[in-house]
Amino acid sequence: MLHGHGDDMYNCPQAVKSNFSSNIFGATDLSGLREHLTARMDRLSSYPEPEPLTLEAKWASAHGLHPGEVCVTNGATEAIYLIAQAFRHARSYVWQPTFSEYADACRIHGHTVKAIFTAEGIDDRADLVWLCNPNNPTGEAHTKHLLSKLIEAHPSVCFVIDQSYAPFTCEPLFTAAEAAATPQVILLHSATKRYAVPGLRLGCLTACRRLSDRIRAQRMPWSVNALAIEAGEYFLEHTPLLQPSIEELLSETKRLIDALSVLKIADIWPTDTHFFLARLRTGNAPALKKYLLDTHGILIRDASNFEGLDETFIRIATQTPEDNDRLIHALDEWRQAAFS
Amino acid sequence: MLHGHGDDMYNCPQAVKSNFSSNIFGATDLSGLREHLTARMDRLSSYPEPEPLTLEAKWASAHGLHPGEVCVTNGATEAIYLIAQAFRHARSYVWQPTFSEYADACRIHGHTVKAIFTAEGIDDRADLVWLCNPNNPTGEAHTKHLLSKLIEAHPSVCFVIDQSYAPFTCEPLFTAAEAAATPQVILLHSATKRYAVPGLRLGCLTACRRLSDRIRAQRMPWSVNALAIEAGEYFLEHTPLLQPSIEELLSETKRLIDALSVLKIADIWPTDTHFFLARLRTGNAPALKKYLLDTHGILIRDASNFEGLDETFIRIATQTPEDNDRLIHALDEWRQAAFS
Numbered sequence: 001m002l003h004g005h006g007d008d009m010y011n012c013p014q015a016v017k018s019n020f021s022s023n024i025f026g027a028t029d030l031s032g033l034r035e036h037l038t039a040r041m042d043r044l045s046s047y048p049e050p051e052p053l054t055l056e057a058k059w060a061s062a063h064g065l066h067p068g069e070v071c072v073t074n075g076a077t078e079a080i081y082l083i084a085q086a087f088r089h090a091r092s093y094v095w096q097p098t099f100s101e102y103a104d105a106c107r108i109h110g111h112t113v114k115a116i117f118t119a120e121g122i123d124d125r126a127d128l129v130w131l132c133n134p135n136n137p138t139g140e141a142h143t144k145h146l147l148s149k150l151i152e153a154h155p156s157v158c159f160v161i162d163q164s165y166a167p168f169t170c171e172p173l174f175t176a177a178e179a180a181a182t183p184q185v186i187l188l189h190s191a192t193k194r195y196a197v198p199g200l201r202l203g204c205l206t207a208c209r210r211l212s213d214r215i216r217a218q219r220m221p222w223s224v225n226a227l228a229i230e231a232g233e234y235f236l237e238h239t240p241l242l243q244p245s246i247e248e249l250l251s252e253t254k255r256l257i258d259a260l261s262v263l264k265i266a267d268i269w270p271t272d273t274h275f276f277l278a279r280l281r282t283g284n285a286p287a288l289k290k291y292l293l294d295t296h297g298i299l300i301r302d303a304s305n306f307e308g309l310d311e312t313f314i315r316i317a318t319q320t321p322e323d324n325d326r327l328i329h330a331l332d333e334w335r336q337a338a339f340s
Numbered sequence: 341m342l343h344g345h346g347d348d349m350y351n352c353p354q355a356v357k358s359n360f361s362s363n364i365f366g367a368t369d370l371s372g373l374r375e376h377l378t379a380r381m382d383r384l385s386s387y388p389e390p391e392p393l394t395l396e397a398k399w400a401s402a403h404g405l406h407p408g409e410v411c412v413t414n415g416a417t418e419a420i421y422l423i424a425q426a427f428r429h430a431r432s433y434v435w436q437p438t439f440s441e442y443a444d445a446c447r448i449h450g451h452t453v454k455a456i457f458t459a460e461g462i463d464d465r466a467d468l469v470w471l472c473n474p475n476n477p478t479g480e481a482h483t484k485h486l487l488s489k490l491i492e493a494h495p496s497v498c499f500v501i502d503q504s505y506a507p508f509t510c511e512p513l514f515t516a517a518e519a520a521a522t523p524q525v526i527l528l529h530s531a532t533k534r535y536a537v538p539g540l541r542l543g544c545l546t547a548c549r550r551l552s553d554r555i556r557a558q559r560m561p562w563s564v565n566a567l568a569i570e571a572g573e574y575f576l577e578h579t580p581l582l583q584p585s586i587e588e589l590l591s592e593t594k595r596l597i598d599a600l601s602v603l604k605i606a607d608i609w610p611t612d613t614h615f616f617l618a619r620l621r622t623g624n625a626p627a628l629k630k631y632l633l634d635t636h637g638i639l640i641r642d643a644s645n646f647e648g649l650d651e652t653f654i655r656i657a658t659q660t661p662e663d664n665d666r667l668i669h670a671l672d673e674w675r676q677a678a679f680s
Contacts, residue, residue, distance in 0.1 A: 005387070005390055006387075007386060009386060010386075010394070022387060026385065030384065030385060033384075034381040034382075037381065037384075038378045041374040041377065042374075043539045044370065044539040044540050045366065045536060045537065045539060046347060046350075046538060046539055047345070047346075047347040047538040047539065048538075048539055048541075049350050054350070074565075075562055077560050077561060077563075081560045101560075105560070108557075108558060196385060198384075198386060198388075198566075199383045199384040199385060199387065199388055199565060199566025199567065200565060200566070200567075201562060201566075217448075218448060220418065220441075220445070221441070222415055222417055222541060223414060223417075223418070225414075225541040225567075225568065226539025226540070227539065227567065
């Protein structure tokens, strides 16, 4: 397992006042969910369904799928590990830099893992191609059109597309129903990201029946806890209340990027979502992370351990305007100290 | 996955008034835990530790172990699947009849699985021997003395001993520290059973450092949800308040068994814990289960799908005296109808 994911507050002796380190919008209003789960706390006293079939059927119905095309998991992470397990010893291409768990899961399950960095890296020797769209950590989204062409060009390859950040972009992406109608595509979905509940552990994958059955056959019973199932049903009915306005969040992302650009401390990657990658022009990520935490109680993601990146890289997920202003001011102070 | 575990209330359109179907003491007072978790609901907004190292260290310290000898899991079920995965393609002997997940996990991970029914079935061709102690569904406990002799007699065999029900017997069993000092033994522990929280998903395995490291290397990050980790820390401080008196529970079990024996409807296996197996002298388990549910809102475990058992077997876990009286009266009614 990679050491140093984002949201590593548990490692911080200091109080974290603003957390930019995981790709989660921390100001999501969860009061309704917390109230709902508090009222359902008795669910802890019964076993959840061994397979979360009821939630799968409801999710499927809401997204125009057959229930057998949905596999609800213990966070999207379980989906990643189940896919790797179902395709044990496969040849997996991982489109880097990206979330480290695809390669980690593949290695645990005996895959041959190859890093690719462009679409041209894909060839028909691959059994699986793993990509994240929009991508973590770059924020870049490939359009449905580009991916469709790639999928068509490689009919023997199964594409695992992690769409955890789909609710946070305006780019046209595959719907779950479109992907399930394509026998070579597995989509990953994350309640963690969409509803800002990383502690709950809820995600799912969607795919055609044949692929979904193959993967579900690997799943242990009761992998999804009872409150996560409760929350999943709540989300299906309350999504509009729980999601920030994507237009506002992307416009705030642009404001933050513009303000950081003025500081000239880093080159910022173009992004199609609410987080972005930046390469420092001076100093390094571990030192900057420490400075921001010690001096300002601000947590950012040191992105040096993504494959293909080095210790000049940081990743930042846009938060509220107030939090973002604090970050801008803190980075301005750091800049003045660093360049003086 | 086996269909028809206990606690299948999610399949019941009727209200269940008394639940004897899972090996859980349903009257455990969880009010303090529910209050604690309600106050910590903000934990849903942060990632849990990728590996629950803090809880592992505290658990280890409470049980006289090194932190590296504890692997906290998403219910004891994840421990079972991780062990099967770490020993992929092994030759596993499963001491039947027992919990179906040992064999299921082994099959998913390519083991050769052999059912054994007595200690004499163990030989040195086994890589792993899986047993549950006290055993589910029989309630029988093997003493530490007997198991020590078996382990000593088969030094090349790794014994996976599921002690989920250890807190519910007075028989002398291995402590976690004793097992970790024996390089061939892996113990499983279950918060689900001990604290009656099957919806939470929390368990662990303990073993010597070498075995524990091997198994932990298979674990995905964030497999244990944030509230389960919170609860785990709470349990370490509040165990005496959360456990029923084992003497009272076993004495009530004896009273229930004696009352059922008087009805002469079934042969009851000797048990060392709070649940027991019974073989009906007339009728069958599916029909009796349906009768009790439809007529009395009582749920029992149809034990016909345990390997080695047939549809004359039921399993019952002792509940409160009032619940137990309701079961006795309901079975008496059924007897009168069946024999009239």
